[in-house]
Amino acid sequence: MPETIRTGTRRRRLLLAGVASAGIVALAIPGAAASAAEHHHGPEHHPAKVHVENLQLLAINDFHGNLEPPSGSSGTIKEKDATGAVVSTPAGGAEYLATALREARKGHRDSLTVAAGDVVGASPLLSGLFHDEPTIEAMNKIGLDVTSVGNHEFDEGSAELLRLQNGGCHPTDGCYADGRRFKGADFPYLAANVTSEKTGKPILAPYWIKNVHGIKVGFIGVTLKGTPNIVTAAGVKGLKFGDEVETINKYTAQLKKQGVKTIVALVHEGGYPAGATYDADCDSPGAGAGISGPIVDIAKNIDPAVDAIVTGHTHNSYNCTILDPAGQPRRVTSAASFGRLYTEIDLPINRATGDVIRSSVTAANHVVRRTIPKAGDITDLIAYYQKIAAPIAGRTVGYLSADINGRGSTDPETPLGELIADAQLEGLAPADKGGAQIAFMNPGGIRADLVYQASGSEGDGVVTYAEAFTVQPFTNMMNVIDLTGAQIITALQQQVSGANEAAPKILQVSRGLTYTLDFTRSGADRVVVDTVKLNGEPIDPARTYRVAMNEFLAGGGDGFGAFAGGTNKLVGASDLDMFTAYLTAHSTATAPLAPPAEDRITVVGNGAGLD
Incomplete structure (x- = not known):
């Protein structure tokens, strides 16, 4: 018989797990040969004593x-x-x-x-x-x-x-x-x-x-x-x-x-x-x-x-x-x-x-309100792993002067996205590290905000390794690749067209790269091509640029096929390592890091709330 529901205790044994095929599943369920009956999918009308x-x-x-x-x-x-x-x-x-x-x-x-x-x-x-x-x-x-x-x-x-x-x-x-x-x-x-x-x-x-x-x-x-x-x-x-x-x-x-x-x-x-x-x-x-x-x-x-x-x-x-x-x-x-x-x-x-x-x-x-009692067995489980993780989790990697929002921002360009892209550019700009001129960060890879005072705070403005990890938990390896200006423009257009037209994915960009997104237009035309500039100079479609991004984006992830055409790849450190290194290098307890200004993407029309 199929697994029978139990009352009282919530502990159950698996009936089906790790099977290799649908055929095995059918064999694993006694009664698989039971005769079929018609399923009544509409509203049912039953006698009073149903x-x-x-x-x-x-x-x-x-x-x-x-x-x-x-x-x-x-x-x-x-x-x-x-x-x-x-x-x-x-x-x-x-x-x-x-x-x-x-x-x-x-x-x-x-x-x-x-x-x-x-x-x-x-x-x-x-x-x-x-x-x-x-x-x-x-x-x-x-x-x-x-x-x-x-x-x-x-x-x-x-x-x-x-x-x-x-x-x-x-x-x-x-x-x-x-x-x-x-x-x-x-x-x-x-x-x-x-x-x-x-x-x-x-x-x-x-x-x-x-x-x-x-x-x-x-x-x-x-x-x-x-x-x-x-x-x-x-x-x-x-x-x-x-x-x-x-x-x-x-x-x-x-x-x-x-x-x-x-x-x-x-x-x-x-x-x-x-x-x-x-x-x-x-x-x-x-x-x-x-x-x-x-x-x-x-x-x-x-x-x-x-x-x-x-x-x-x-x-x-x-x-x-x-x-x-x-x-x-x-x-x-x-x-x-x-x-x-x-x-x-x-x-x-x-x-x-x-x-x-x-x-x-x-x-x-x-x-799930935090005004209700905590479950003691889960508290004990968390405490067990907190003790093991403590030497790594509690290490201070930086300081903030205010919240730096990423996941919580409603704008296409986010302060934390800019910060991450800047960290990647700085880490990979040296010639022996890849010579990056531009860095892109995918918005879905930013998993949280950096908050001035976290819940159960360890101290106002302190950023721990655990908090940085929560923001960048994938530890993707960074890549630097050659892309033409035309490929860069195509990638920007792919934010708001093709697979991403219905739900745009706006790349976070490093300092120096600026352009306009016009949401009164449709599809790829939302990227105003003649506004795409690097350090004030128009992007040259025929020129080759060195561009940094994580390995997920470099593989064409999130619908950015233009990035998959990159050449001359150099593999760098992980995104998390670059993020923590940047926080440490640019902040102290007496000179904490301030949220970056959101001034790289000019938005026309209703672009708020996009992923």
Whole structure:
């Protein structure tokens, strides 16, 4: 039988983990040959005495190893206060998330906790230093039942993802304490659309079935098909990423053949809500309603037999209904990121048919407030790793005079982006280091703000190695390459055209490079070519320039194919090393670093809020 839900204790054993193919998955689930039954996807009309099984789903996404409460804008949620004004409320932290989820489960006979990818990756130092083992251990304690993979689960490659699933010490760093071996995840990672190039089979289980008091509930997990465009080539080597809709519909058909009529899709792809607060009504007409982005078309085309879609990737919060292909409303949700929210979805299931009563499904996002008690077991886990990390984490690398915003900035050009690009240019400008004249930084690689006083502050204005690591956690190696002026202009145009036209990705640029972005225009024309200058001189399309960037960008990541055409590559130190070296060289306790002026990109029209 499929795994049976337990009450009381939240510890479970894996049913499916690390399997090599869909065929093996089917064999691993007794009852796979059960006869199929029609799934009623529309609103149901039942006699008065319908016996209903109420299944509670608690959902998170994009946790990114944030065990400690995030600082700056990464640690707040926008909501309305009693006067109706929009305020930023401190939220998140694994100790509070654990308590919030445990409290939410009380009074529910049937409750499952699910995630939509990026549980790990791009993590702060406390998790990233230990290859995210602490976060997996925390999720085991919190009671995560199942998750899809996200793009960041592939930051260190598929072999490392399989280790996080199955356990074992890191192949090069080993175990982090004598006699303490990493046991792996108690929950299955689902990767339905991630297949091996050699075998054509999913690298992990494509779906998972839970027996909820005699009712089979199926979960299908996918990541965005564009994962190879936003992960280093080494991270996705040997893998193929299939279409989200085609994959979900394929495995929905398989689940239906096994008699599964309650199906949930965990999709690491998302959307952009119109509302400004975490609980904005997606479905009401008028200003501030609605949702856009890739998840809309995905949701509109997923098989009507799927009853709810839990999403992620864009780090936004929403609770929407989007019509399925049969014209019936279906819940599509996302809980922001970093454990600041969780989504509660209530699925009433007709016990006689096994179908979800879609007309009665409800969902709501809840803030993980830091006013609730901390979960003691998570506090102990954090303290354990803090002690091991302390000699590295607490080292002072610089001083600030004020917040330097990156992730929290709403402008295309960010102070922290400028600072990082300047650090890369300075480190790679010497002739023997590459002779860089320009540096570019991808906005998605800036994972946090540098704040004047972090939560649990070690001292006003002090920047620790842990805080710098949180900003630049990938430790990508820096590259210096030859690019023509024409290639540089093309790269600037690729910020706002092609794959990036709908959701522009504005590169952060080093000092000396200036240009105008005109958002009253469309596509590539938004870059005003005759304004692109280096140190006041127009960029010459025929001239060759030495340009610094991290290895991800140099490989054409984030849709910047122009960079992949670079030649004469020189590999330098890591981006993190250059960042910390710059902070140390340019600040002291008596002369702290001030936020750079945002004066390199002139923006015409509404360019605020772009990634």
